[in-house]
Amino acid sequence: MKKLVFIFAALALTAFSASALTVKGVQVDADSAKCITCHEETHAAPKVSDQWAESAHAKNGIGCLSCHAAEKDDFDAMDHYGQFVAQHPTPKDCAQCHEKEVEENTKSKHVYPFWLYASADRAVFEPIVGTKQGCEACHNISAMWPDGSIGECDVCHSKHTFSIEQARNPNTCGECHLGPDHPQKEIYFESKHGNIFLSKGKHWNLDYNSSEQDTIPIEAPVCTTCHMDAAPGVEATHNVSARLAWEAQAPWSYRTIWFEEELGDWSKKEERMKTVCKSCHAPSFIEDHFLTYDLVNLQYNEIRRQFVYWTKLYESKGLIKPLKDKTLEGKEKQYSNTVLNASWYTTASELMYNSWHHEGRRFRMGSAMQAADYVQWHGIWELQHNLQEMIAWGAEHGVEEAKKIYESDSPTKFFPYPIYDIPGSIYSIVTAEQYNVPALYQIIPNYWEKVKANVEYAYKEGFLTKAKFDRWMERYNNKDKYLGKEFPPHPLFKEYDERRKKELVGGDSALSKVLKLKLPSPAPFYDKK
Numbered sequence: 001m002k003k004l005v006f007i008f009a010a011l012a013l014t015a016f017s018a019s020a021l022t023v024k025g026v027q028v029d030a031d032s033a034k035c036i037t038c039h040e041e042t043h044a045a046p047k048v049s050d051q052w053a054e055s056a057h058a059k060n061g062i063g064c065l066s067c068h069a070a071e072k073d074d075f076d077a078m079d080h081y082g083q084f085v086a087q088h089p090t091p092k093d094c095a096q097c098h099e100k101e102v103e104e105n106t107k108s109k110h111v112y113p114f115w116l117y118a119s120a121d122r123a124v125f126e127p128i129v130g131t132k133q134g135c136e137a138c139h140n141i142s143a144m145w146p147d148g149s150i151g152e153c154d155v156c157h158s159k160h161t162f163s164i165e166q167a168r169n170p171n172t173c174g175e176c177h178l179g180p181d182h183p184q185k186e187i188y189f190e191s192k193h194g195n196i197f198l199s200k201g202k203h204w205n206l207d208y209n210s211s212e213q214d215t216i217p218i219e220a221p222v223c224t225t226c227h228m229d230a231a232p233g234v235e236a237t238h239n240v241s242a243r244l245a246w247e248a249q250a251p252w253s254y255r256t257i258w259f260e261e262e263l264g265d266w267s268k269k270e271e272r273m274k275t276v277c278k279s280c281h282a283p284s285f286i287e288d289h290f291l292t293y294d295l296v297n298l299q300y301n302e303i304r305r306q307f308v309y310w311t312k313l314y315e316s317k318g319l320i321k322p323l324k325d326k327t328l329e330g331k332e333k334q335y336s337n338t339v340l341n342a343s344w345y346t347t348a349s350e351l352m353y354n355s356w357h358h359e360g361r362r363f364r365m366g367s368a369m370q371a372a373d374y375v376q377w378h379g380i381w382e383l384q385h386n387l388q389e390m391i392a393w394g395a396e397h398g399v400e401e402a403k404k405i406y407e408s409d410s411p412t413k414f415f416p417y418p419i420y421d422i423p424g425s426i427y428s429i430v431t432a433e434q435y436n437v438p439a440l441y442q443i444i445p446n447y448w449e450k451v452k453a454n455v456e457y458a459y460k461e462g463f464l465t466k467a468k469f470d471r472w473m474e475r476y477n478n479k480d481k482y483l484g485k486e487f488p489p490h491p492l493f494k495e496y497d498e499r500r501k502k503e504l505v506g507g508d509s510a511l512s513k514v515l516k517l518k519l520p521s522p523a524p525f526y527d528k529k
Contacts, residue, residue, distance in 0.1 A: 024053040032063035051160040067093050075146040092149035102149075104238035107259050111151040113142040121353070124323060124335045125344050138176035165207035170197060173223040180358045182249060183378075187362075187371040188223065196220035211236045216279050226276050233275040239263070245270035246297050248364040251340060251356040252304055253297035255463060267465055288426045289370070291468045295420045296367040296375070298458055300360055302417040303383055308339045310390050310402070311352050319397050320346055348393045355386045384414055391416075411439040420458075421451045423475040424482025432484035433493050452476055 021033040028036060036049040052058050057066075070077040070086035077084045086093070095102040105111060115122070115135065122131045141155045155176075156167040166172055174185030188194040197204075197220055204218045210229035218225070227243060230236035234243075241258050245266040255266040263269055270290065277286045314320045315338050323336040323345075336344075341353055359382040366374025394402030405413050419440065424430070441447055452473075459469035475482050504511045521527075 023049050023058075026053045026058045029061065029063045031065050035064040048160050055161045055163070057160075057162060062097075066096075088145075090145045090147055090149045091151045091153055092145070092147045094153050095149070098153075101238040102151075102153075104242075105151050105153070106149075107241075107262070108239040109241045109244075109258060111142045112258075113139075113144060113150075115139050115142075121341050121344075121357075124341075141176070163207070164209075165205075168206040168222055168224045168229075170194065170222050177223075180362075182361055182365065183374065184223070184365060184369065187366050187369045187374050190371040190373055191369050193220045193222075193370075197222060216276075221276070221280075226273065229276075231276045231279050233278070234272050241269075243269055243273040243276070245273070246293075246364070246368075248297060248368065249361055251360075253301055253364060287468070287471055291464075291471055292422060292426050293367050294464055294468060295422060295455075297364055298463060299420045300364055300383075302420075303387060304356060304360065306387055306417050307352050307355050307390060310394060311339050311348065313399065313401070314348055314394060314397075317397075317399065319394075319399075320349055346393075348390055351386045351390045351393070355383055355390075359383045359386060387416075388414065410443070412443060415440065418454050419451055420454055421448075422472065423448065423479040424484070429482070429487075430484050431487045431490040431493070433490060435483045435485075448476065448479060 021028040021036060023036060038044070039048060040046045052064075055062075065085070067089040068085045070084045072084055074084070074086060076086050076088040076090075078087050091102045091105070122135045126134075138155075140152050142150065143152050144150050154162070156172055157163065158166055158172075170185065170188055174188075176182075177184035178186060189198060200219060201222075206218070206222070208217055210216075210224075210231070213230070214232070216225060216229070216231055225231070227240045228237055239259075241256065242263050244256055247254050247256050247258075256269065257265070260266075274286055274290065277289075311320060315322075320338050322334050322338050324332055324334040326332050338349070339352070344350055344353065359379060362374045363379030363383055366372070366376075366379050391402045391405050395406035405416060425434070435441065444450065455464070455469065455472055458464050459466070464472075480486050501509075503509055506512065
């Protein structure tokens with residue numbers, strides 16, 4: 001320790017010239033030279049200087065004290081051997097040079113501390129030590145600093161390189177946007193966009209200024225391409241909310257009003273996103289995608305409404321109770337809300353919570369980013385399973401209304417909520433064979449008229465633009481075409497059907513041979529010899 005103190009003291013007294021030290025060919029200013037030499041000689045984070053030397057900061061003469069300078073009364077000031085330095089540079093420090101970027105980020109949902117308002121899952125259901133390196137590790141992107149600033153720039157721009165290339169890599173976003181509750185990383189890499197990045201991304205130069213490009217300079221989008229970068233017709237922004245039309249991470253999907261006085265309403269935000277899409281995709285593809293994504297969010301809300309209904313019903317019967325206890329001051333406080341975090345201690349409570357926080361998000365986010373498996377098996381399939389299990393739980397606990405659904409033999413039992421739909425496939429025109437399958441098409445009288453009433457009502461209530469409703473109506477008015485009924489039977493369907501029967505039907509089928517196979521040796525559990 002004495003040697004360490006001596007070295008710092010000696011360095012503090014040493015006068016360095018600007019040319020006394022270079023790191024990776026970068027000339028270091030006198031104050032920074034003191035910091036770097038000391039860090040290297042004491043082996044205190046010696047790699048910091050190499051990281052800094054690779055940065056645009058180093059190349060532009062931004063040294064250590066440009067970010068780490070501090071006054072004695074600053075919240076993070078540390079008396080560092082006779083000189084005060086800042087331990088935690090904040091967005092306020094970054095704003096000295098990057099004022100526009102910090103202001104935009106401050107107005108984004110990246111820094112909205114929503115978890116402080118709905119934190120019961122972390123503050124009640126798990127030990128706090130898990131939260132410190134769990135939730136907080138990501139949610140510090142919305143850190144509220146004592147100097148009045150908010151956010152943490154180096155979550156994306158890792159210190160001390162502050163690399164644009166690294167910030168633009170999808171794996172950086174994937175540090176937080178992954179897992180069962182918000183798997184955008186997994187969704188992205190399942191999508192065609194992510195597939196192209198995995199195939200060719202290693203050859204791309206991601207270190208570019210998008211505002212200086214006439215076109216998007218990479219073959220497929222990364223996360224920032226859609227959410228932040230400039231593209232023909234849309235400006236770059238550090239407000240990741242500026243192009244989002246739905247709040248699709250919340251318990252309910254709702255049209256965003258976040259900073260709409262500056263950014264415009266949800267339709268203006270959506271147009272920005274569509275403008276980025278137009279760099280690669282045809283207008284018809286874009287319009288069909290966004291219309292279907294809207295219907296997914298609206299459909300999710302009707303499923304969510306069911307979970308809320310059953311939860312409130314079970315709460316009214318005393319089967320689910322909110323968590324509450326007396327504080328040290330003797331005041332009774334409630335620590336959970338049954339329709340938000342559901343208390344977790346019953347099967348129904350867990351189903352309620354996961355169905356918005358996990359499966360419901362995956363359903364919606366998978367749709368937004370075109371990841372079929374997340375829309376289907378990780379999304380709507382799990383949601384449907386959860387809802388039936390929620391109803392079965394009520395039936396098992398004597399709730400008559402739940403028993404009526406649980407004991408039904410009709411496929412309609414899986415749909416105790418109104419339906420949205422869109423005639424035909426959004427990806428192709430198909431023949432009628434594909435649409436002879438859905439059970440509701442065969443059971444519900446006037447199915448499409450009822451769906452139309454739901455879509456029209458959503459439009460009149462302001463959840464769809466007129467252009468989208470008109471697009472939906474064009475399909476509705478020509479639904480026989482979109483459902484394949486105007487086309488003759490597909491020439492290969494009969495042949496494939498015969499092949500299927502040969503595989504699966506009859507005593508000589510391939511399946512039958514498997515079913516008839518009986519091995520000569522008994523199973524070990526039943527083998528007495």
